[in-house]
Amino acid sequence: MAVPDVSGSLREALTACAAGGLTGVLRVAGDPGGVVHLIDGGVAAIATPGAPSAEVILLRSGRVSEAGWDAAFTASAASGTSMCAELVASSAAGTGELEALLRIALADAMFVLATGLVEECEPRPSQVDCLLALEPAADFGPLLAEAARRVRVLGATVGERDRFVVVPAAKRSGPPLSSGQDEIVTLADGRRTARDIAFASGRGVYATMLQLARLREAGVLTAVRSGPASAARERAPGTAGPAASAGSAAGDRSDAPGGLPRREKGLPSLPRRTVDARVNVSRTTPHRLLRPRSGGDVGPLGAE
């Protein structure tokens, strides 16, 4: 975990925005970076690739259905009222629940921003342009203080680049998992970071990191820092993929009955229809689209 930027350029920029009562955005360049939406100098929302927004948390966690969200969005666009007001008016979410969730999402996003790399902060006055804004907006001071506290709690237990994978059951012991931990364990496939698991489950990044730290301490999960080469599948030639049941569109190259063929090392490639290998695809594609690709008698490599 990087040292939080709680006393660095992000704090300075937020202090300046608060002092000037800025309504607009503070663009934070860096990794993951993001955009802080401000109302009268207070923090109304934060959009960052590093943490799930309130929208993601509402939808992924199932608190609000997609149909309910879409209805509120349409009504909001038509009437010009805020999305929050429409969600409450349609009983998709309660006022208190929504405010609590917005505050949770804000704290989580500030934690991610402050612990990431901050290269530059650029304030820009503008209209309020975010879907779910906390009103009245929050002071930045407590948000940064909370971010620093979270860093202290976590220490170096979970790195942002760590990808988690389950330890085989035979090698571990301990108490049974809670329902929340169950979901995290299911999502820990060696490909996902804490941030990825947070998005997939509709939880905060910090809450996910805490659970991951506990699960790792309990020997349930282990972390891999390098790229998940083992997670990428390189199926053996002729091995049917998951789509095998759909049948082969061009099939006799696949050794397994019904399996889709693959481009494989050592096998001949697609025969060209024209002499020029660097054929203008945009010129030929429309014609191919109007043609059935395979009637069962066409070879897998596109011979016609």
Place this chain on the structure above:
Amino acid sequence: MRNDDEGVTLVTDGELLAQMQALRDKVTGITGTAVASRDGLIITEDTGEVDADNMAALAATSLALAQRIAREAGQGTLREAVTRSSGGYVALYAVGPTAVLVLIGDEGLDIARLHRESRAAVDKIEALLR
């Protein structure tokens, strides 16, 4: 890697996979990558739970349609075809005339960085496939 005068190339999977994973590491929110041939067959995949064979076939078709639409609208060369859903994104990039790069991302996908990084990745992948 083997260079084939006829067009689509058969490539050393390790190098290609390394490029795809490097892109995933650089761009926050990418959850899966694949490279497919334009006739819809998978070349190399790192798609996790997503069915790579189906994705390859759909990506090849979708890219061809997007190129056709862009041409019909008189808007020049297609840069990427992006599908945005409630649960994330699928972005398609033409890799030369013979392949397509598929990038799958969640709702938090860093689109700005994706656009910055993908061009260079496409060039590298195209070089590997050449």
